[in-house]
Amino acid sequence: MIKHLALLSLLILIADNILAQGRVRQGKVLFRQCILCHGENAQGDITLGAPALVNQDAWYLERQLANIAAGVRSEDPSDFFGKRMSPNAKALKGQQAREDVVAYIKSLPPTKTRGLIKGNAEKGHEYYQMICGACHGPNAMGNKILNAPRLVGINDLYLKRQYLNFKDGIRGAHVNDKFGAQMAFIAQKLQGKNIAADVAVYIHSLQDQAENQNK
Numbered sequence: 001m002i003k004h005l006a007l008l009s010l011l012i013l014i015a016d017n018i019l020a021q022g023r024v025r026q027g028k029v030l031f032r033q034c035i036l037c038h039g040e041n042a043q044g045d046i047t048l049g050a051p052a053l054v055n056q057d058a059w060y061l062e063r064q065l066a067n068i069a070a071g072v073r074s075e076d077p078s079d080f081f082g083k084r085m086s087p088n089a090k091a092l093k094g095q096q097a098r099e100d101v102v103a104y105i106k107s108l109p110p111t112k113t114r115g116l117i118k119g120n121a122e123k124g125h126e127y128y129q130m131i132c133g134a135c136h137g138p139n140a141m142g143n144k145i146l147n148a149p150r151l152v153g154i155n156d157l158y159l160k161r162q163y164l165n166f167k168d169g170i171r172g173a174h175v176n177d178k179f180g181a182q183m184a185f186i187a188q189k190l191q192g193k194n195i196a197a198d199v200a201v202y203i204h205s206l207q208d209q210a211e212n213q214n215k
Ligand code: HEC
Pocket: 030, 031, 033, 034, 035, 036, 037, 038, 048, 049, 050, 051, 053, 056, 061, 062, 064, 065, 074, 081, 082, 084, 085, 088, 089, 092, 101, 161
């Protein structure tokens, strides 16, 4: 009897794990509503303010979709671009839908993003090594244990905007935004007019190296 119960719970555990995983086929259908802004290959469309999603890690994409759906992110009245995204995250019903759409995004080939802004990459390098690398990793590939996302391979214009959003209290200020608060704390402590642009330009320059790491 005990043996059977143990086997049963093991089977439930396995079934649970299978169900908890994103399903690419279902995700493809859900992704149709995302193409308009993020592009067919989730490469992003910077004229619409929509970042590349395909290079980002699944755990982070899922968390952002959950946060945006719950109103933890993108609710600030002055968050112009967040407002475009918010109804789309809310239209995905539940965790399974979020996992499915992310599984589809991650089945697409990685892309190269174009550098769009100007900044001082050398200064950015200094800031990055001194401050950002501790959480986002030495090559900006992210650190899941610290909840800090990958930054390389994401449009530099978008990175700069998010950094400024944290600094100006547009992102990371919601009481339930535990991880956003950590990032907001850093951005608010750092003084310097061009930090956001300098660091974003430096991070963008790491893209070729990152591509080799992915191979
Ligand atoms: C109407 C345009 C539009 C549509 C449609 C749209 N998005 Fe977005 N999305 C945006 C914009 C703009 C942003 C940037 C928001 C910001 O600046 O905070 C964004 C941000 C995101 C982010 C956060 C990325 C990050 O690095 O933090 C995720 C994840 C995301 N979108 C996924 C999706 C998915 C999945 C769909 C389809 C279900 C979708 N989006 C549909 C415009 C859109």
